Amino acid sequence: MKCGKLTESIYNRSVRxxxxxxxxxxxxxxxxxTGSATCNGILSGQALAFGTDKRTAARAYLAAVxxxxxxxxxxxxxxxxxxxxxxxxxxxxxVREVKVRMMMETAALxxxxxxxxxxxxxxQVLPAVTQTVASCVISAGLEKHLxxxxxxIKEKTLADADIVMTKWLGLEGTAIMAAESYNKLCAxxxxxxxxxxxxxxxxxxxxxxxxxxxxxxxxYLLALREGGIFGxxxxxxxxxxxxxxxxxxxxxxxxxxxxxxxxxxxxxxELLAGxxxxxxxxxxxxxxxxLEKAGVPAAVIGRTTQGNDRVICHGEExxxxxxxxxxxxxxxxxxxETSCNECLCTRVSK
Numbered sequence: 001m002k003c004g005k006l007t008e009s010i011y012n013r014s015v016r017x018x019x020x021x022x023x024x025x026x027x028x029x030x031x032x033x034t035g036s037a038t039c040n041g042i043l044s045g046q047a048l049a050f051g052t053d054k055r056t057a058a059r060a061y062l063a064a065v066x067x068x069x070x071x072x073x074x075x076x077x078x079x080x081x082x083x084x085x086x087x088x089x090x091x092x093x094x095v096r097e098v099k100v101r102m103m104m105e106t107a108a109l110x111x112x113x114x115x116x117x118x119x120x121x122x123x124q125v126l127p128a129v130t131q132t133v134a135s136c137v138i139s140a141g142l143e144k145h146l147x148x149x150x151x152x153i154k155e156k157t158l159a160d161a162d163i164v165m166t167k168w169l170g171l172e173g174t175a176i177m178a179a180e181s182y183n184k185l186c187a188x189x190x191x192x193x194x195x196x197x198x199x200x201x202x203x204x205x206x207x208x209x210x211x212x213x214x215x216x217x218x219x220y221l222l223a224l225r226e227g228g229i230f231g232x233x234x235x236x237x238x239x240x241x242x243x244x245x246x247x248x249x250x251x252x253x254x255x256x257x258x259x260x261x262x263x264x265x266x267x268x269x270e271l272l273a274g275x276x277x278x279x280x281x282x283x284x285x286x287x288x289x290x291l292e293k294a295g296v297p298a299a300v301i302g303r304t305t306q307g308n309d310r311v312i313c314h315g316e317e318x319x320x321x322x323x324x325x326x327x328x329x330x331x332x333x334x335x336x337e338t339s340c341n342e343c344l345c346t347r348v349s350k
Contacts, residue, residue, distance in 0.1 A: 008238065008323050045071060046137045047225070053179045054099065055201055057107040059172065060134035061085060063274050065114055066206045066223035068138050070277070073214050073221045075142075083140035084119040085111060090133040091125045103132070114205070131333075159242050161219060162284025163302045165251060165276060166209045166291060169229045172274030173329045174257040175200035177264065181336070189259055197256035204275040209296040213279045216290040220280040224273035227324030231270065232278050233302075234310060234324050240280075243309040246302030246321075264335055266328040280304060 047063030049056050064085065087107070091100060100123065111118050116138060178185060178197035185194045206223055213221060220240065224232040229251055237244050253268060261268040281287045284300035291298040305311075310321035 008234075043068060043071060043075075043140045043142055044137065046135065048133065048135050050131050050133045051176055051180065052131055053176065054102040054106050055175075055179070056132050057087060057089060057103040057134040057136075058110040059201075059204065059274065060136040061087065061107050061110055061118070062114075062204045063223075063225055064136040064138045065116060066204075066225075066274065066277075068140065069207055069210045070221040070223045072142075073210060073218065083116045083138065085116050086137045086139070087118055087121040088135040089121065089123040090129045091123060092129045092131065093125055093127060095125075095132060103134075107134075114207070158219070159304050159306045161280050161282055161304045162287070162300050163233075163236070163244065163246065163304065164213075164279040164281060164284045164287045164291070164298050165224075165229070165301045166206070166279070166296055166298045167203055167276045168252045168254045168257065168297070169224075169273055169276065170253070170257045170261070170268045170271035170328075171200045171203050171276060172225070173228070173272035173327070173332075174254070174260050175204075176272065176329060177260050177332055178256075181264075185260065185263060188263060193256055193259060197254075197260055200254075200256070200275070206275065206277045208294060209277050209279075209291055209298070212291055212294040212296065213277070213281075213287065216281070216287050218279045218281050218287065222278040224276040224278060226272065226327050228268070228270040228273045228327065229276070230312075230321060231324030231327070232273060232276075234321055236278055236280070237304070237308070237310050240304070241308075243305040243307045243311070244302055244321075245305055245311045245313060248312060248314040250299055250301045252297065252299050252301075261328070264332050266331055268328070270324070270326075271328040 045064050045068035047060050047067060049060035049063060051059075089100070089103070104121070107118065174197050178194050178200070182194055182198065185197075210221060220236070222232055222236050222239075227234070233244060233246055248269075251269070257268050257271070261271065279287060279298075288298045288300060312319055312321050
């Protein structure tokens with residue numbers, strides 16, 4: 001199997017069918033349990049990140065927070081209380097203590113800025129791990145409604161609504177590659193381009209645009225990440241039982257992402273997209289104006305449709321969107337590993 005999330009078909013037959021759950025939360029990054037009148041709801045979200053840079057743990061933390069924010073909005077929850085984050089880090093044997101300290105300092109700083117404290121952190125050094133793997137689980141109680149009812153679940157997203165995307169595609173993946181292959185990229189591109197790409201980490205929180213979207217009447221929010229914008233569009237349609245039409249020309253992308261992806265021959269539309277948000281709303285133009293007024297760039301990239309067809313347009317050409325099959329970031333790491341092995345073999349032969 002390819003690296004990344006399991007494909008939808010494999011997950012359904014080898015996970016969902018085996019667990020035989022009622023489906024609450026399966027294949028989602030966040031879920032709400034609403035069981036009785038005495039408990040207004042428990043929300044839980046989780047995310048993983050891996051890599052060699054000092055922001056690995058912080059990326060897992062932020063991704064989990066983003067999923068919780070979107071989930072809270074989709075369930076029409078009023079707010080959260082007693083929120084806490086719990087992390088697990090699996091560290092390769094070669095990693096030095098100073099690197100672990102830097103990762104935790106970065107994660108702690110992010111938690112301080114976000115306001116959700118890290119209550120526990122399990123760190124283990126494992127022989128089979130080649131890169132640091134960080135996992136973050138966020139748990140929270142949901143504030144009670146005035147009528148003391150459980151949290152209402154919003155209706156499924158309707159067809160014939162606009163799809164708005166915030167910021168730009170591939171932000172997280174671009175930042176990772178710029179940080180981990182800085183010298184290689186600087187050998188081809190001006191250093192200011194690579195520095196800007198590496199600084200995309202500052203865009204990874206969706207909190208500002210999510211707040212604006214909810215106030216502006218968003219029907220559905222999806223925090224983008226694995227599988228890039230293509231993976232997000234597929235998930236949006238699958239979760240809501242709708243089709244969609246999206247226009248490649250309207251999907252916002254930064255030139256830095258284009259340059260980095262060109263260097264490693266990657267598809268930017270399938271690149272790790274943490275930091276961007278998909279919003280389904282009745283009036284995309286008004287939503288874009290509200291977001292831009294709040295300082296968040298956004299664009300209408302398509303519409304939901306009746307049926308199950310998921311169509312991508314590029315000028316006069318159209319094609320069907322395929323299920324997400326991994327993420328371009330794994331292709332990047334495969335190239336890096338191959339390059340390192342070739343360098344090692346060359347040194348040994350000499």
